[in-house]
Amino acid sequence: xxxxxxxxxxxxxxxxxxxxxxxxxxxxxxxxxxxxxxxxxxxxxxxxxxxxxxxxxxxxxxxxxxxxxxxxxxxxxxxxxxxxxxxxxxxxxxxxxxxxxxxxxxxxxxxxxxxxxxxxxxxxxxxxxxxxxxxxxxxxxxxxxxxxxxxxxxxxx
Amino acid sequence: xxxxxxxxxxxxxxxxxxxxxxxxxxxxxxxxxxxxxxxxxxxxxxxxxxxxxxxxxxxxxxxxxxxxxxxxxxxxxxxxxxxxxxxxxxxxxxxxxxxxxxxxxxxxxxxxxxxxxxxxxxxxxxxxxxxxxxxxxxxxxxxxxxxxxxxxxxxxxxxxxxxxxxxxxxxxxxxxxxxxxxxxxxxxxxxxxxxxxxxxxxxxxxxxxxxxxxxxxxxxxxxxxxxxxxxxxxxxxxxxxxxxxxxxxxxxxxxxxxxxxxxxxxxxxxxxxxxxxxxxxxxxxxxxxxxxxxxxxxxxxxxxxxxxxxxxxxxxxxxxxxxxxxxxxxxxxxxxxxxxxxxxxxxxxxxxxxxxxxxxxxxxxxxxxxxxxxxxxxxxxxxxxxxxxxxxxxxxxxxxxxxxxx
Numbered sequence: 001x002x003x004x005x006x007x008x009x010x011x012x013x014x015x016x017x018x019x020x021x022x023x024x025x026x027x028x029x030x031x032x033x034x035x036x037x038x039x040x041x042x043x044x045x046x047x048x049x050x051x052x053x054x055x056x057x058x059x060x061x062x063x064x065x066x067x068x069x070x071x072x073x074x075x076x077x078x079x080x081x082x083x084x085x086x087x088x089x090x091x092x093x094x095x096x097x098x099x100x101x102x103x104x105x106x107x108x109x110x111x112x113x114x115x116x117x118x119x120x121x122x123x124x125x126x127x128x129x130x131x132x133x134x135x136x137x138x139x140x141x142x143x144x145x146x147x148x149x150x151x152x153x154x155x156x157x
Numbered sequence: 158x159x160x161x162x163x164x165x166x167x168x169x170x171x172x173x174x175x176x177x178x179x180x181x182x183x184x185x186x187x188x189x190x191x192x193x194x195x196x197x198x199x200x201x202x203x204x205x206x207x208x209x210x211x212x213x214x215x216x217x218x219x220x221x222x223x224x225x226x227x228x229x230x231x232x233x234x235x236x237x238x239x240x241x242x243x244x245x246x247x248x249x250x251x252x253x254x255x256x257x258x259x260x261x262x263x264x265x266x267x268x269x270x271x272x273x274x275x276x277x278x279x280x281x282x283x284x285x286x287x288x289x290x291x292x293x294x295x296x297x298x299x300x301x302x303x304x305x306x307x308x309x310x311x312x313x314x315x316x317x318x319x320x321x322x323x324x325x326x327x328x329x330x331x332x333x334x335x336x337x338x339x340x341x342x343x344x345x346x347x348x349x350x351x352x353x354x355x356x357x358x359x360x361x362x363x364x365x366x367x368x369x370x371x372x373x374x375x376x377x378x379x380x381x382x383x384x385x386x387x388x389x390x391x392x393x394x395x396x397x398x399x400x401x402x403x404x405x406x407x408x409x410x411x412x413x414x415x416x417x418x419x420x421x422x423x424x425x426x427x428x429x430x431x432x433x434x435x436x437x438x439x440x441x442x443x444x445x446x447x448x449x450x451x452x453x454x455x456x457x458x459x460x461x462x463x464x465x466x467x468x469x470x471x472x473x474x475x476x477x478x479x480x481x482x483x484x485x486x487x488x489x490x491x492x493x494x495x496x497x498x499x500x501x502x503x504x505x506x507x508x509x510x511x512x513x514x515x516x517x518x519x520x521x522x523x524x525x526x527x528x529x530x531x532x533x534x535x536x537x538x539x540x541x542x543x544x545x546x547x548x549x550x551x552x553x554x555x556x557x558x559x560x561x562x563x
Contacts, residue, residue, distance in 0.1 A: 003559055004559070012561060039516060039517045039530045039531045066500075131500065
């Protein structure tokens, strides 16, 4: 596989300049996640409003280009969605990077789908799948208000 | 030294990785194996296999003799005083666990102190942490400076009447620091404190003389010294090993077993319960022979030259930041590249057949101290040459291209 399929321009760009970085104002949910094998860490903040919509979504943390880009794109795509849609997107994403299937969802525009599918190349690199999935698991943890930090070694095994 | 000849003794180098010749720069993690070791394992299983020390038949007697020959070779290799001071374990991790557990059981009580350093691998921290949990022991870390050298005067200040043992690495698996363990042992012994040396990284790179060092315990992993996996060595001074309680209980480590009492076998069997990694121990002798055939002085000279060459080449790449600058450095080079995470570096280098390690290398304390989440590490074995370093540097430049960095 060509490295450029993994490190597409959109991934490098989001990796270098992640969107929604920092604590969002008024957040009422948050969760931490880490990958103990490599030391990657992410802290997801989200504001759920009275209508159960993700009004704000942001993150802090450090990691490789894949994990930063995955988190950055996640915040862009999930922000503004209802809780149900947010969870469906997480499922569709995890299914995509683990199985290699297309991102199956009716909740994104074609352009958004293309953006998220830039991460599908990661399935060719089994050691890197966890880099892409860490923040998505952490988002679920924040939504569900789980107390324990997300640990990729437990959740992905 | 004829590196081409040495490299040709390692079958793995005839393999291609992602279509490229393998440039193996992960020997600190585990070394590759020469033909002689692989052949010895196979020969033993085909012609000599039997369990040792239990049966009267010829095969068992012969296998026992071969097993004990390795013990004698290890004794000579590290210049121990007696073969009874050589205990076979699974790896250096188990060797350290053995001492932490048995020494802890016998000598550590609530409030007693254990001194480690900020350089330590998790395998020389976690076993001692168990004593913090089970016995209420206190663990103190001797600090390092920015170069990655241990501040020995600070270490000395940590010693007090509560200090029961000091456990230090001989060679850092991140900064490549060669620790002046003899000096530290002298300081400790003046205060009657025993010292365990984690020799996991040093055994393949330095001349080991446990009597000259005067260390009380020394831990080695066979797989890092061109040997098989599943075999390690614990050296311990006889006076200590005799006093310590056994570790794992079972067959082979007993003298007499009655319903109301059990007595234990003398050294070294006391610490070798159950069927050991017999073939691996036998084949480990071939690893020691390989090291001797190269000659430890030649090996040290070669790795020193190679390390200096690599440091010069890497320093010339502006975006590369080397981690640590210790007074004495072995062939372990950790680095970061501005704008590229170590994991991305490792993935991109792998595409060029270059195998490095990325992460915290089981040294989270050290990475935290250096304000790093992760680093990339290239580490040498006897088979590496300047061409490998050139390919590494070219692959690093390719990383910058993939990431579109100037």
